[in-house]
Amino acid sequence: MPVPEDTLLRIIEYGTLAPSGDNCQPWIFRWDGERLHLVNDEKRDTSLYNVRNTASFIAHGALIENMNIAAAETGYELKAELFPRGDEDPLVAVITLSQAPVKPDRLFPFIDKRCTNRSMYRSDELGHTARKRLMEVPAKAGCGELFLVEDRQGKDILARAASLNDRLLFENRELHDFLFHQIRWSRGEAERTGDGMDIRTLGLYPPERVAFRTLKPWPMVRFMNRLGLSRLLPLRSHLFFRRSAAIGMLQMPGTSPKDFVTGGRVLQRIWLTATSLGLSFQPITGITFLIQRLWLEDGRGLSNGDRKLVEKAAAELNRVIPIDRGRAMIMLFRLGRSGPPKGRSLRRKVVMERTKP
Template identity: 35%
Template sequence: MDRQIIEKILEAAVKAPSGDNVQPWRFEVSQDWARIDLFNLPERDDSYYNYQQAAAYIAHGAVIENIAIASRHLGCMVKLKLFPEPQNPSYVASFEFESASAVDDPLYPAIFTRETNRFHFQDVQLPAEDAQQIIDSIKQVEGVKGYFVHDVKTVKTLAKVIMVNDRVVFEHKEIHSFLFDKIRWNQKQIEETQDGMPVGTLGLNPIEKLFFPLMRFWWFVDLANYVGLSRIIGAKCWYNCQNAALIGQVTVQKTDSLGFIQAGRALQRVWLEAARQGLAFQPIVGLPLLIHRAQENALEAFSETHRNMLEQAKQSLFGIFGIDQSETLAVGFRIGKCKSVAEKTLRKAV
């Protein structure tokens, strides 16, 4: 195989999203450049959300989708095998490449322009044709279902449900600590680590930027919650989401590694289609993954209040979207119009 083509495929692969940009992957390439092996690195993501590596496998699903899209576009036929060694769950996938005719894929350029936008979206609705293209974007991904809402009243109702996760982040010490461990506060940190989230990507307004550094200290957050800090942060989430042109959820039938990989592939396809249309996109993964943990009776160190909040959120999401109780929430997202994010996340070199 042509080394330059495989290197371009790898460049596309690492542009995949991951929780807090932890990049939980490692690649091995054969000497003849005809094979790539993809491995999960569990130590990269020890967040509370990553129960049984669900968050990591979603990220790997996005990597796999990027490789599939880039391969077609650059003139490769790829044979994908998921979990080639069943006894080794960290060996996620193998890809074997052969030369083929290039097939133009309109999603390929979006791999490199896709971004997470946590800012307040404009109050703009999508044309019906554009919304339908987003809805159709995941139909070829097996084992998942997509649910989409775009009418104004229902979007505002969903915004009140979605804000639960942001409240929990600032009321649960372990989740809070992981988040702030992944924030990069200056250019030196960004360049040294090449992972995590630059503070400029968090959607903070000028006043919030003044106080946000104090929130890295749990003692401050714990004290400030007595005067409603976590509720204010939840309200900010509601404010940002209630103008979304479209809010969606991806569900899976099977809550195993394959199911969450397929969810990641679906998420990436929706994201790339939104980016192709020049739309802003924010994944909403924390709440679905906490609800998944609750379904597995694995909410260790969660208070009864937080358990009840998650159960109410689950019932609301299932009811509003019309989701069958046999399905499991995997990932969510909001899509709309917004200015582009000036500061970008970096990726480690392959």
């Protein structure tokens, strides 16, 4: 018997609490009465970071994992067939839910607590239990490799490499314009769209918020860059990123779309585990996507100057964590203890389209 639609809708709603790049929520749901077709909406994330839709595929993976946990909790077993029409087709997964004994997952209560926290963390240590629980996640999933860097020098190198992204954000117009397109400047605007990034979630102090708004028009950014703006911005993020208990990276053994979706599932379990341990979490992964843009797309969309910076960041990352073009960098992130975030991002209402079986 197919899953009742109200139950399915509730499970999908848990799914959509997943993270996505700039809160794009690149998913479309089609229900054929028996199976759910999860489709990537390529129009939602057109950013240079979304190399071959890989950032969106990670978000789809996180969504599937949330649905998997919520389904088990509700007495359903989730099966997801990935890319049944091939890697080039936007159909990411065909999902079936069949009745099964209730299987509580200790991560379920954290699905709606997980969030991105961009505030300053304390530099307390991660601790043995937290490290062990996080490292267990890919081991239990049977795929993915997690690196956790906790020593001062390693964190400093990674933080500096990751912070170069902030320079590129203000030197590459396409990156800049996409970010500002996704900012929601008031609560009202965030509620109207249900997507994008509410300015309060960026972790800026009030004077920084005012200054940030003046950087929306590109001519202003170009002018400020002549005064050294783009070189100053990474200093702030470097300071924030290195003040973390750990900087981590999840990698997958290949770079196919399936690797990114499966990596997204594992990532979501890592993020939920961090939440369950009281740890704040922020992806700091812009730079890894730009490195993958060099590797997979020959750096299309990047100027020669941008490329040099990205190559430099790749060499720095590689001093601490081994990276290579044959393996997917799913996410670079920082972890630590901190107060709550200044705001929470919203979601669009779930729309379930009907389709033929």
